[in-house]
Amino acid sequence: MTRIKFDDQFFETEPSETVLQTLLRHNMQVPYGCRAGVCQSCLMRCLDETPVPATSQMGLKASQQKENYFLPCICLSENDMSVILPHADDVWLDGRVVDKYALSSNVMLLKIQSKEPLAFFAGQFVNLRNKAGVTRSYSIATIPNASHTLIFHIRILPHGQFSRWVADEVAIGMSLNFSQAQGSCHYIEGKSEQPLLLIGTGTGLAPLYGIIRDALENHHHSGDIHLFHGSRDATGLYFESKLHDMAKNHTNFHYTPCVSGENSDQTIYMKGRANQIALEKFSQLNGWRVYLCGQPDMVLQTKKMAYLQGASLKDIYADAFLS
Amino acid sequence: MSEILNTANATLFEQLGGEGAVNAAVDIFYRKVLADQRINHFFDGVDMDKQAAKQKAFLTMAFGGPANYSGKDMREGHAKLVQMGLNDSHFDAVIENLAATLSELGVSAELIGQVAAIAQTTRADVLGK
Numbered sequence: 001m002t003r004i005k006f007d008d009q010f011f012e013t014e015p016s017e018t019v020l021q022t023l024l025r026h027n028m029q030v031p032y033g034c035r036a037g038v039c040q041s042c043l044m045r046c047l048d049e050t051p052v053p054a055t056s057q058m059g060l061k062a063s064q065q066k067e068n069y070f071l072p073c074i075c076l077s078e079n080d081m082s083v084i085l086p087h088a089d090d091v092w093l094d095g096r097v098v099d100k101y102a103l104s105s106n107v108m109l110l111k112i113q114s115k116e117p118l119a120f121f122a123g124q125f126v127n128l129r130n131k132a133g134v135t136r137s138y139s140i141a142t143i144p145n146a147s148h149t150l151i152f153h154i155r156i157l158p159h160g161q162f163s164r165w166v167a168d169e170v171a172i173g174m175s176l177n178f179s180q181a182q183g184s185c186h187y188i189e190g191k192s193e194q195p196l197l198l199i200g201t202g203t204g205l206a207p208l209y210g211i212i213r214d215a216l217e218n219h220h221h222s223g224d225i226h227l228f229h230g231s232r233d234a235t236g237l238y239f240e241s242k243l244h245d246m247a248k249n250h251t252n253f254h255y256t257p258c259v260s261g262e263n264s265d266q267t268i269y270m271k272g273r274a275n276q277i278a279l280e281k282f283s284q285l286n287g288w289r290v291y292l293c294g295q296p297d298m299v300l301q302t303k304k305m306a307y308l309q310g311a312s313l314k315d316i317y318a319d320a321f322l323s
Numbered sequence: 324m325s326e327i328l329n330t331a332n333a334t335l336f337e338q339l340g341g342e343g344a345v346n347a348a349v350d351i352f353y354r355k356v357l358a359d360q361r362i363n364h365f366f367d368g369v370d371m372d373k374q375a376a377k378q379k380a381f382l383t384m385a386f387g388g389p390a391n392y393s394g395k396d397m398r399e400g401h402a403k404l405v406q407m408g409l410n411d412s413h414f415d416a417v418i419e420n421l422a423a424t425l426s427e428l429g430v431s432a433e434l435i436g437q438v439a440a441i442a443q444t445t446r447a448d449v450l451g452k
Contacts (some may be wrong), residue, residue, distance in 0.1 A: 313371060
Protein backbone atom coordinates (compact mmCIF):
# COMPACT_ATOMS: atom_id res chain seq x y z
CA MET A 1 0.00 0.00 0.00
CA THR A 2 1.27 3.44 -0.93
CA ARG A 3 0.04 6.95 -0.39
CA ILE A 4 -0.78 9.40 -3.17
CA LYS A 5 -0.61 13.09 -2.40
CA PHE A 6 -2.86 15.18 -4.61
CA ASP A 7 -4.38 18.61 -4.07
CA ASP A 8 -2.88 18.76 -0.54
CA GLN A 9 -4.61 15.54 0.53
CA PHE A 10 -3.32 12.00 1.00
CA PHE A 11 -5.04 8.94 -0.44
CA GLU A 12 -4.14 5.32 0.23
CA THR A 13 -4.06 2.96 -2.69
CA GLU A 14 -5.69 -0.46 -2.54
CA PRO A 15 -3.78 -3.50 -3.83
CA SER A 16 -3.56 -3.58 -7.64
CA GLU A 17 -5.35 -0.26 -7.94
CA THR A 18 -4.09 2.34 -10.42
CA VAL A 19 -3.37 5.89 -9.29
CA LEU A 20 -6.35 7.07 -11.36
CA GLN A 21 -8.67 4.55 -9.65
CA THR A 22 -7.48 5.72 -6.24
CA LEU A 23 -8.15 9.37 -7.07
CA LEU A 24 -11.55 8.64 -8.61
CA ARG A 25 -12.54 6.46 -5.64
CA HIS A 26 -11.98 9.53 -3.48
CA ASN A 27 -14.08 11.69 -5.81
CA MET A 28 -11.18 13.78 -7.05
CA GLN A 29 -11.95 15.77 -10.18
CA VAL A 30 -9.35 14.60 -12.65
CA PRO A 31 -9.68 14.25 -16.42
CA TYR A 32 -9.45 10.80 -17.98
CA GLY A 33 -10.53 8.97 -21.12
CA CYS A 34 -9.49 5.53 -22.30
CA ARG A 35 -8.18 4.20 -18.94
CA ALA A 36 -5.71 2.17 -20.99
CA GLY A 37 -2.71 4.46 -21.39
CA VAL A 38 -3.53 5.48 -24.92
CA CYS A 39 -5.37 8.79 -25.02
CA GLN A 40 -3.15 10.61 -22.49
CA SER A 41 -6.16 12.62 -21.21
CA CYS A 42 -5.22 11.81 -17.63
CA LEU A 43 -1.59 12.96 -17.95
CA MET A 44 -0.09 13.95 -14.59
CA ARG A 45 3.29 14.83 -13.22
CA CYS A 46 5.00 13.32 -10.19
CA LEU A 47 6.93 15.83 -8.12
CA ASP A 48 9.15 13.29 -6.36
CA GLU A 49 12.72 12.69 -7.42
CA THR A 50 12.18 8.96 -7.54
CA PRO A 51 11.33 8.02 -11.12
CA VAL A 52 7.75 6.87 -11.72
CA PRO A 53 7.27 3.29 -13.01
CA ALA A 54 8.53 3.30 -16.61
CA THR A 55 5.47 1.35 -17.73
CA SER A 56 3.29 4.34 -16.81
CA GLN A 57 5.21 6.58 -19.25
CA MET A 58 4.37 4.60 -22.34
CA GLY A 59 4.05 6.84 -25.39
CA LEU A 60 5.07 10.08 -23.68
CA LYS A 61 7.64 12.44 -25.17
CA ALA A 62 11.20 11.95 -24.00
CA SER A 63 11.15 15.39 -22.40
CA GLN A 64 7.97 14.50 -20.51
CA GLN A 65 9.43 11.22 -19.31
CA LYS A 66 12.46 13.07 -18.05
CA GLU A 67 10.28 15.44 -16.08
CA ASN A 68 8.38 12.56 -14.43
CA TYR A 69 5.16 12.90 -16.36
CA PHE A 70 3.11 9.70 -16.28
CA LEU A 71 -0.31 8.25 -17.04
CA PRO A 72 -2.15 7.52 -13.78
CA CYS A 73 -4.59 5.16 -15.54
CA ILE A 74 -1.80 2.62 -16.08
CA CYS A 75 0.31 3.44 -13.04
CA LEU A 76 0.57 0.99 -10.15
CA SER A 77 2.50 3.00 -7.61
CA GLU A 78 5.62 1.41 -6.12
CA ASN A 79 6.35 4.26 -3.72
CA ASP A 80 4.44 7.13 -2.17
CA MET A 81 3.85 9.74 -4.86
CA SER A 82 3.08 13.45 -4.86
CA VAL A 83 1.22 14.21 -8.09
CA ILE A 84 -0.18 17.26 -9.90
CA LEU A 85 -2.17 17.93 -13.06
CA PRO A 86 -0.06 19.39 -15.84
CA HIS A 87 -0.56 22.86 -17.22
CA ALA A 88 0.46 23.61 -20.76
CA ASP A 89 3.22 25.87 -19.40
CA ASP A 90 4.69 23.06 -17.34
CA VAL A 91 5.69 20.98 -20.32
CA TRP A 92 9.14 22.08 -21.43
CA LEU A 93 10.72 20.70 -24.56
CA ASP A 94 14.44 20.52 -25.25
CA GLY A 95 16.08 22.45 -28.03
CA ARG A 96 19.51 23.54 -29.16
CA VAL A 97 20.57 26.86 -30.66
CA VAL A 98 21.65 26.26 -34.26
CA ASP A 99 21.97 29.84 -35.50
CA LYS A 100 21.95 33.42 -34.28
CA TYR A 101 22.61 36.66 -36.15
CA ALA A 102 21.53 40.31 -36.26
CA LEU A 103 18.60 41.23 -38.52
CA SER A 104 18.91 44.93 -37.73
CA SER A 105 20.62 47.09 -35.14
CA ASN A 106 18.24 45.90 -32.43
CA VAL A 107 16.68 42.66 -33.67
CA MET A 108 18.37 39.25 -33.59
CA LEU A 109 17.31 36.09 -35.32
CA LEU A 110 17.50 33.01 -33.11
CA LYS A 111 17.14 29.56 -34.63
CA ILE A 112 16.47 26.58 -32.40
CA GLN A 113 16.31 22.93 -33.33
CA SER A 114 13.90 20.81 -31.33
CA LYS A 115 15.09 17.40 -30.15
CA GLU A 116 11.75 15.92 -31.10
CA PRO A 117 9.22 16.53 -33.84
CA LEU A 118 6.81 19.22 -32.78
CA ALA A 119 3.42 20.40 -33.92
CA PHE A 120 2.72 24.09 -34.43
CA PHE A 121 1.11 26.54 -36.79
CA ALA A 122 3.09 29.43 -38.25
CA GLY A 123 2.17 32.51 -36.21
CA GLN A 124 1.79 30.74 -32.87
CA PHE A 125 4.11 31.58 -30.00
CA VAL A 126 6.13 29.56 -27.50
CA ASN A 127 7.70 30.45 -24.19
CA LEU A 128 11.48 30.34 -24.23
CA ARG A 129 13.31 29.67 -20.97
CA ASN A 130 16.98 30.17 -20.28
CA LYS A 131 19.13 28.39 -17.72
CA ALA A 132 18.44 31.06 -15.10
CA GLY A 133 14.73 30.32 -15.45
CA VAL A 134 13.89 33.64 -17.16
CA THR A 135 10.94 33.00 -19.46
CA ARG A 136 9.58 35.12 -22.33
CA SER A 137 7.01 34.53 -25.08
CA TYR A 138 8.12 34.79 -28.71
CA SER A 139 6.26 34.20 -31.94
CA ILE A 140 7.47 31.54 -34.33
CA ALA A 141 8.70 33.13 -37.56
CA THR A 142 8.81 30.01 -39.70
CA ILE A 143 6.61 27.24 -41.01
CA PRO A 144 6.67 23.61 -39.82
CA ASN A 145 9.68 21.88 -41.41
CA ALA A 146 11.38 18.52 -41.58
CA SER A 147 14.40 19.59 -39.53
CA HIS A 148 12.18 20.61 -36.58
CA THR A 149 13.62 24.10 -36.38
CA LEU A 150 11.97 27.16 -34.91
CA ILE A 151 12.99 30.72 -35.76
CA PHE A 152 12.41 33.74 -33.54
CA HIS A 153 12.99 37.47 -34.03
CA ILE A 154 14.22 38.82 -30.73
CA ARG A 155 14.11 42.55 -30.09
CA ILE A 156 17.11 43.43 -27.97
CA LEU A 157 16.09 45.80 -25.20
CA PRO A 158 18.82 47.74 -23.36
CA HIS A 159 17.85 46.21 -20.02
CA GLY A 160 15.91 43.17 -21.24
CA GLN A 161 16.72 40.24 -18.96
CA PHE A 162 16.07 37.67 -21.61
CA SER A 163 16.96 39.59 -24.76
CA ARG A 164 20.32 40.78 -23.36
CA TRP A 165 21.08 37.17 -22.54
CA VAL A 166 20.33 36.25 -26.16
CA ALA A 167 22.50 39.07 -27.46
CA ASP A 168 25.44 38.63 -25.10
CA GLU A 169 25.61 35.00 -24.00
CA VAL A 170 23.76 32.68 -26.33
CA ALA A 171 26.13 30.65 -28.47
CA ILE A 172 25.47 28.10 -31.14
CA GLY A 173 25.11 24.64 -29.61
CA MET A 174 23.68 25.93 -26.34
CA SER A 175 20.58 24.15 -25.08
CA LEU A 176 17.35 25.94 -24.39
CA ASN A 177 13.89 24.90 -23.20
CA PHE A 178 10.69 25.93 -24.88
CA SER A 179 6.99 25.32 -24.32
CA GLN A 180 4.40 23.81 -26.61
CA ALA A 181 3.17 26.26 -29.27
CA GLN A 182 0.19 28.30 -28.20
CA GLY A 183 -2.11 30.98 -29.54
CA SER A 184 -4.71 31.24 -32.25
CA CYS A 185 -3.13 33.91 -34.47
CA HIS A 186 -2.36 31.66 -37.42
CA TYR A 187 -3.48 30.81 -40.96
CA ILE A 188 -6.70 28.84 -41.19
CA GLU A 189 -7.34 26.61 -44.18
CA GLY A 190 -10.22 27.30 -46.53
CA LYS A 191 -11.45 30.46 -48.25
CA SER A 192 -8.21 30.69 -50.17
CA GLU A 193 -9.63 33.52 -52.28
CA GLN A 194 -10.22 35.75 -49.25
CA PRO A 195 -8.12 38.95 -49.22
CA LEU A 196 -5.71 39.12 -46.28
CA LEU A 197 -4.52 42.28 -44.55
CA LEU A 198 -1.54 41.88 -42.22
CA ILE A 199 -0.29 44.79 -40.12
CA GLY A 200 2.72 44.51 -37.85
CA THR A 201 5.06 46.83 -35.98
CA GLY A 202 8.65 45.94 -35.08
CA THR A 203 9.14 42.24 -34.40
CA GLY A 204 5.38 41.82 -34.91
CA LEU A 205 6.64 40.91 -38.37
CA ALA A 206 7.81 37.50 -37.08
CA PRO A 207 4.41 35.76 -36.82
CA LEU A 208 3.13 37.57 -39.91
CA TYR A 209 6.08 36.37 -41.97
CA GLY A 210 5.34 32.78 -40.91
CA ILE A 211 1.64 33.20 -41.69
CA ILE A 212 2.36 34.64 -45.14
CA ARG A 213 4.75 31.82 -46.02
CA ASP A 214 2.22 29.28 -44.74
CA ALA A 215 -0.52 30.89 -46.86
CA LEU A 216 1.59 31.07 -50.04
CA GLU A 217 3.72 27.94 -49.83
CA ASN A 218 1.51 25.41 -48.05
CA HIS A 219 -1.98 26.53 -48.89
CA HIS A 220 -1.55 28.31 -52.24
CA HIS A 221 -3.66 31.19 -51.05
CA SER A 222 -5.06 32.83 -54.19
CA GLY A 223 -6.56 36.02 -52.72
CA ASP A 224 -4.51 39.18 -52.38
CA ILE A 225 -2.20 39.34 -49.37
CA HIS A 226 -1.23 42.83 -48.19
CA LEU A 227 1.52 43.27 -45.60
CA PHE A 228 2.18 46.61 -43.90
CA HIS A 229 5.27 46.57 -41.69
CA GLY A 230 5.88 49.67 -39.62
CA SER A 231 8.53 51.20 -37.43
CA ARG A 232 9.41 54.64 -36.14
CA ASP A 233 12.61 54.71 -38.19
CA ALA A 234 14.03 52.68 -41.02
CA THR A 235 16.49 50.82 -38.78
CA GLY A 236 13.52 49.13 -37.06
CA LEU A 237 12.53 47.43 -40.31
CA TYR A 238 14.18 44.22 -41.48
CA PHE A 239 13.66 41.43 -44.07
CA GLU A 240 12.98 44.13 -46.65
CA SER A 241 14.81 42.49 -49.56
CA LYS A 242 13.32 39.10 -48.67
CA LEU A 243 9.82 40.55 -48.70
CA HIS A 244 10.38 42.52 -51.91
CA ASP A 245 11.59 39.29 -53.53
CA MET A 246 8.56 37.45 -52.26
CA ALA A 247 6.34 40.11 -53.84
CA LYS A 248 8.18 39.62 -57.16
CA ASN A 249 7.65 35.86 -57.03
CA HIS A 250 4.02 35.94 -55.94
CA THR A 251 1.85 38.38 -57.84
CA ASN A 252 -0.85 38.31 -55.13
CA PHE A 253 1.56 39.35 -52.35
CA HIS A 254 2.05 43.07 -51.71
CA TYR A 255 4.53 44.56 -49.27
CA THR A 256 4.48 48.09 -47.89
CA PRO A 257 7.23 49.12 -45.45
CA CYS A 258 6.16 52.17 -43.43
CA VAL A 259 8.23 54.59 -41.36
CA SER A 260 6.45 57.02 -39.07
CA GLY A 261 9.37 59.19 -37.92
CA GLU A 262 11.04 62.08 -39.74
CA ASN A 263 13.89 61.78 -42.22
CA SER A 264 12.79 58.63 -43.94
CA ASP A 265 13.50 58.04 -47.60
CA GLN A 266 10.05 58.37 -49.09
CA THR A 267 11.08 56.73 -52.33
CA ILE A 268 11.53 53.49 -50.35
CA TYR A 269 9.11 53.82 -47.44
CA MET A 270 5.56 55.03 -47.01
CA LYS A 271 5.56 57.87 -44.51
CA GLY A 272 3.25 57.30 -41.55
CA ARG A 273 2.03 54.62 -39.19
CA ALA A 274 1.52 51.21 -40.77
CA ASN A 275 -1.98 50.76 -39.34
CA GLN A 276 -3.20 54.17 -40.50
CA ILE A 277 -1.75 53.77 -43.98
CA ALA A 278 -3.31 50.31 -44.33
CA LEU A 279 -6.75 51.31 -43.04
CA GLU A 280 -6.80 54.39 -45.28
CA LYS A 281 -5.90 52.39 -48.34
CA PHE A 282 -8.48 49.68 -47.61
CA SER A 283 -11.46 51.51 -46.18
CA GLN A 284 -13.90 48.66 -46.88
CA LEU A 285 -12.87 45.43 -45.17
CA ASN A 286 -16.07 43.41 -45.61
CA GLY A 287 -15.03 39.83 -46.26
CA TRP A 288 -11.34 40.41 -45.40
CA ARG A 289 -9.26 38.45 -42.96
CA VAL A 290 -7.06 40.66 -40.79
CA TYR A 291 -3.92 39.80 -38.79
CA LEU A 292 -2.48 42.30 -36.30
CA CYS A 293 0.76 41.90 -34.35
CA GLY A 294 2.78 44.38 -32.35
CA GLN A 295 2.34 46.97 -29.64
CA PRO A 296 -0.88 46.47 -27.64
CA ASP A 297 -2.20 50.00 -28.27
CA MET A 298 -1.75 49.66 -32.02
CA VAL A 299 -3.32 46.19 -32.00
CA LEU A 300 -6.39 47.21 -29.95
CA GLN A 301 -7.02 50.39 -31.90
CA THR A 302 -6.58 48.70 -35.26
CA LYS A 303 -8.81 45.80 -34.28
CA LYS A 304 -11.60 48.25 -33.54
CA MET A 305 -11.05 50.23 -36.71
CA ALA A 306 -10.88 47.11 -38.89
CA TYR A 307 -14.17 45.99 -37.38
CA LEU A 308 -15.79 49.39 -37.91
CA GLN A 309 -14.57 49.30 -41.50
CA GLY A 310 -16.46 46.08 -42.08
CA ALA A 311 -14.29 43.10 -41.07
CA SER A 312 -16.08 40.48 -38.97
CA LEU A 313 -14.69 39.99 -35.46
CA LYS A 314 -14.20 36.30 -36.20
CA ASP A 315 -11.96 37.25 -39.12
CA ILE A 316 -9.65 39.45 -37.02
CA TYR A 317 -6.67 37.66 -35.49
CA ALA A 318 -4.60 39.71 -33.09
CA ASP A 319 -1.46 39.14 -31.09
CA ALA A 320 -0.46 41.97 -28.78
CA PHE A 321 3.10 41.95 -27.50
CA LEU A 322 4.20 43.47 -24.30
CA SER A 323 7.67 44.80 -24.67
CA MET B 324 -44.26 17.46 -46.10
CA SER B 325 -44.16 21.21 -46.01
CA GLU B 326 -45.56 22.82 -42.99
CA ILE B 327 -47.19 26.21 -42.98
CA LEU B 328 -45.56 28.41 -40.41
CA ASN B 329 -48.31 29.62 -38.19
CA THR B 330 -47.10 33.08 -37.31
CA ALA B 331 -49.78 33.47 -34.70
CA ASN B 332 -48.25 30.61 -32.72
CA ALA B 333 -44.57 31.03 -33.68
CA THR B 334 -42.62 32.80 -30.97
CA LEU B 335 -41.06 36.17 -31.64
CA PHE B 336 -37.66 34.46 -31.63
CA GLU B 337 -38.79 32.02 -34.34
CA GLN B 338 -40.38 34.76 -36.43
CA LEU B 339 -37.15 36.74 -36.40
CA GLY B 340 -35.14 33.73 -37.54
CA GLY B 341 -33.63 32.37 -34.32
CA GLU B 342 -29.93 32.19 -33.62
CA GLY B 343 -28.95 32.88 -37.24
CA ALA B 344 -30.76 36.19 -37.06
CA VAL B 345 -29.04 37.05 -33.80
CA ASN B 346 -25.62 36.39 -35.33
CA ALA B 347 -26.41 38.59 -38.33
CA ALA B 348 -27.73 41.33 -36.08
CA VAL B 349 -24.83 41.32 -33.57
CA ASP B 350 -22.28 42.18 -36.23
CA ILE B 351 -24.31 45.16 -37.47
CA PHE B 352 -25.55 46.29 -34.06
CA TYR B 353 -22.18 46.29 -32.27
CA ARG B 354 -20.61 48.16 -35.19
CA LYS B 355 -23.32 50.82 -34.97
CA VAL B 356 -22.83 51.16 -31.23
CA LEU B 357 -19.03 51.52 -31.54
CA ALA B 358 -19.44 54.14 -34.25
CA ASP B 359 -22.02 56.14 -32.29
CA GLN B 360 -20.29 59.19 -30.74
CA ARG B 361 -23.05 59.52 -28.15
CA ILE B 362 -22.22 56.20 -26.50
CA ASN B 363 -18.95 54.75 -27.81
CA HIS B 364 -16.82 56.19 -25.01
CA PHE B 365 -18.46 53.67 -22.67
CA PHE B 366 -16.76 50.94 -24.72
CA ASP B 367 -13.21 52.31 -24.68
CA GLY B 368 -10.66 49.65 -23.83
CA VAL B 369 -13.09 46.72 -23.56
CA ASP B 370 -12.21 43.29 -24.90
CA MET B 371 -14.12 43.30 -28.17
CA ASP B 372 -14.62 39.55 -28.40
CA LYS B 373 -16.05 39.36 -24.89
CA GLN B 374 -18.19 42.42 -25.55
CA ALA B 375 -19.58 40.90 -28.76
CA ALA B 376 -20.55 37.79 -26.76
CA LYS B 377 -22.41 40.03 -24.29
CA GLN B 378 -24.16 41.84 -27.13
CA LYS B 379 -25.23 38.47 -28.47
CA ALA B 380 -26.72 37.48 -25.13
CA PHE B 381 -28.53 40.83 -24.98
CA LEU B 382 -29.95 40.53 -28.50
CA THR B 383 -31.01 36.92 -27.89
CA MET B 384 -33.00 38.11 -24.91
CA ALA B 385 -34.48 41.11 -26.77
CA PHE B 386 -35.46 38.79 -29.63
CA GLY B 387 -37.52 36.77 -27.15
CA GLY B 388 -35.04 33.88 -27.16
CA PRO B 389 -33.50 31.90 -24.31
CA ALA B 390 -32.08 34.34 -21.78
CA ASN B 391 -29.75 33.81 -18.87
CA TYR B 392 -29.83 37.41 -17.74
CA SER B 393 -31.04 38.38 -14.32
CA GLY B 394 -31.84 41.91 -13.23
CA LYS B 395 -29.00 41.63 -10.71
CA ASP B 396 -26.47 40.82 -13.47
CA MET B 397 -27.69 43.83 -15.43
CA ARG B 398 -27.30 46.11 -12.43
CA GLU B 399 -23.86 44.87 -11.48
CA GLY B 400 -22.65 44.83 -15.08
CA HIS B 401 -23.55 48.47 -15.65
CA ALA B 402 -22.88 49.96 -12.19
CA LYS B 403 -19.49 51.37 -13.22
CA LEU B 404 -20.96 52.91 -16.36
CA VAL B 405 -23.73 54.56 -14.32
CA GLN B 406 -20.97 56.15 -12.23
CA MET B 407 -19.42 57.37 -15.49
CA GLY B 408 -22.72 59.09 -16.31
CA LEU B 409 -24.75 56.45 -18.15
CA ASN B 410 -28.33 57.78 -18.33
CA ASP B 411 -31.65 57.53 -20.22
CA SER B 412 -30.31 59.36 -23.27
CA HIS B 413 -27.63 56.69 -23.73
CA PHE B 414 -30.14 53.90 -23.22
CA ASP B 415 -32.36 55.52 -25.87
CA ALA B 416 -29.39 55.67 -28.25
CA VAL B 417 -28.82 51.91 -27.84
CA ILE B 418 -32.50 51.17 -28.54
CA GLU B 419 -32.27 53.42 -31.61
CA ASN B 420 -29.26 51.45 -32.89
CA LEU B 421 -31.10 48.20 -32.21
CA ALA B 422 -34.14 49.35 -34.21
CA ALA B 423 -31.92 50.60 -37.06
CA THR B 424 -30.13 47.23 -37.14
CA LEU B 425 -33.38 45.30 -37.44
CA SER B 426 -34.72 47.66 -40.06
CA GLU B 427 -31.51 47.15 -42.07
CA LEU B 428 -32.14 43.39 -41.86
CA GLY B 429 -35.66 43.87 -43.27
CA VAL B 430 -37.57 43.14 -40.07
CA SER B 431 -41.14 44.54 -40.03
CA ALA B 432 -41.97 47.60 -37.93
CA GLU B 433 -44.35 45.54 -35.83
CA LEU B 434 -41.68 43.01 -34.83
CA ILE B 435 -39.16 45.80 -34.22
CA GLY B 436 -41.68 47.26 -31.79
CA GLN B 437 -41.91 43.96 -29.93
CA VAL B 438 -38.10 43.68 -29.69
CA ALA B 439 -37.79 47.26 -28.47
CA ALA B 440 -40.46 46.60 -25.85
CA ILE B 441 -38.51 43.64 -24.44
CA ALA B 442 -35.28 45.66 -24.45
CA GLN B 443 -37.08 48.45 -22.57
CA THR B 444 -37.80 46.07 -19.69
CA THR B 445 -34.09 46.20 -18.78
CA ARG B 446 -33.95 50.01 -18.53
CA ALA B 447 -34.34 50.32 -14.74
CA ASP B 448 -31.77 47.61 -14.01
CA VAL B 449 -29.24 48.92 -16.55
CA LEU B 450 -29.50 52.47 -15.23
CA GLY B 451 -29.48 51.32 -11.59
CA LYS B 452 -32.83 52.92 -10.79
